[in-house]
Amino acid sequence: MSRRRPQPPPSPSGEAGPDSRLLALFRDYGARVYGLARRCGLDPEEAEDGVQEVFLKVQRRIDTFRGEARLSTWLYQVALHTLLDHRRRVSRQTRPVPLGVLADETGEIAARAPGEGPEEAAAIEERRRLVRAALDRLPRKFREVLILRELEGLSYRDIARILGVAQGTVESRIFRGRARLGRELRRLREDLE
Amino acid sequence: MSACRRWQDRLGAWFDGEVSPLEAAEVRAHLIDCPGCRAQVAAWRRQREDLGLLQPGPVPDGLVERMALRFEAGLAAEVRGLDRALRLWTAAAAVLLLAGLGLLLAGRNGLLPREVAASPPRDLDRAVSEILNRPEPAPAEASEGRR
Numbered sequence: 001m002s003r004r005r006p007q008p009p010p011s012p013s014g015e016a017g018p019d020s021r022l023l024a025l026f027r028d029y030g031a032r033v034y035g036l037a038r039r040c041g042l043d044p045e046e047a048e049d050g051v052q053e054v055f056l057k058v059q060r061r062i063d064t065f066r067g068e069a070r071l072s073t074w075l076y077q078v079a080l081h082t083l084l085d086h087r088r089r090v091s092r093q094t095r096p097v098p099l100g101v102l103a104d105e106t107g108e109i110a111a112r113a114p115g116e117g118p119e120e121a122a123a124i125e126e127r128r129r130l131v132r133a134a135l136d137r138l139p140r141k142f143r144e145v146l147i148l149r150e151l152e153g154l155s156y157r158d159i160a161r162i163l164g165v166a167q168g169t170v171e172s173r174i175f176r177g178r179a180r181l182g183r184e185l186r187r188l189r190e191d192l193e
Numbered sequence: 194m195s196a197c198r199r200w201q202d203r204l205g206a207w208f209d210g211e212v213s214p215l216e217a218a219e220v221r222a223h224l225i226d227c228p229g230c231r232a233q234v235a236a237w238r239r240q241r242e243d244l245g246l247l248q249p250g251p252v253p254d255g256l257v258e259r260m261a262l263r264f265e266a267g268l269a270a271e272v273r274g275l276d277r278a279l280r281l282w283t284a285a286a287a288v289l290l291l292a293g294l295g296l297l298l299a300g301r302n303g304l305l306p307r308e309v310a311a312s313p314p315r316d317l318d319r320a321v322s323e324i325l326n327r328p329e330p331a332p333a334e335a336s337e338g339r340r
């Protein structure tokens with residue numbers, strides 16, 4: 001959230017109507033929210049749906065945005081909550097592909113380094129799916145701090161603001177989350193062998 | 194060989210770049226002496242690499258614009274939908290009023306209309322079924338079929 005200076009929403013008293021304010025917000029933060037959606041485990045198509053859902057919620061709740069809270073913090077709160085819910089819903093609907101079966105349905109394979117052979121790519125994809133599965137098994141309170149810290153790169157202070165908890169709580173959740181994730185990864189790797 | 198309990202908080206904060214330069218120097222000095230804490234840090238590093246695999250590629254060109262257009266269209270549709278729902282409601286309420294009046298008159302004549310409205314909203318549904326479920330009129334008068 002400190003990577004980019006958030007722009008305050010245009011004043012409601014200007015000629016711009018609420019819709020154009022919202023659209024400006026969408027253009028400023030859409031990519032950010034999309035990235036968060038992908039990091040929460042949504043595939044590209046689901047992430048697009050997730051983004052729509054987030055901004056519809058923003059539209060309905062824009063009046064609850066308190067000026068003193070930073071806009072990006074507030075947006076993160078709404079987005080994280082909505083996207084993790086969305087993820088839970090879609091993963092309940094779709095049958096999980098068993099680990100060990102290779103599929104690039106996550107779209108994350110696009111991040112593959114150039115010059116990688118197909119076998120290496122397959123191994124990396126397998127590892128990626130394992131990590132995603134392990135992360136999915138964590139209780140939400142651990143999953144969200146790890147996503148915000150390790151994937152969004154946010155500071156303890158920013159995470160604490162977003163989650164509305166003390167910084168010490170964030171610290172201990174990250175610590176315990178790492179331990180849990182390590183255990184889940186070991187368990188999944190053993191199951192595969 | 195496990196990490197020292199009393200160092201764990203600081204170790205974690207250091208790993209996340211959340212300590213002062215002085216504390217960082219202390220942690221580094223401890224790491225030189227302590228294989229247990231080094232192993233902990235190594236495990237966190239591996240996990241960070243693992244998690245890095247979940248990092249999505251860059252947002253495709255034009256995606257935000259496309260999503261914004263979809264969002265705009267959705268907003269417009271929502272407004273239109275609301276408008277239509279309102280008009281439908283008004284129309285349905287009028288139908289119910291007329292139907293109620295009809296029922297009243299029909300009741301007097303011992304006749305009940307077969308259909309009140311095609312697909313009225315929920316509250317209307319309830320009102321209609323309430324009317325239809327009223328006790329049967331006297332058998333002689335109710336021959337004209339009621340469903």
Ligand SMILES: [Zn+2]
Pocket residue numbers: 196197200223227228229230231
């Ligand atoms: Zn130690």
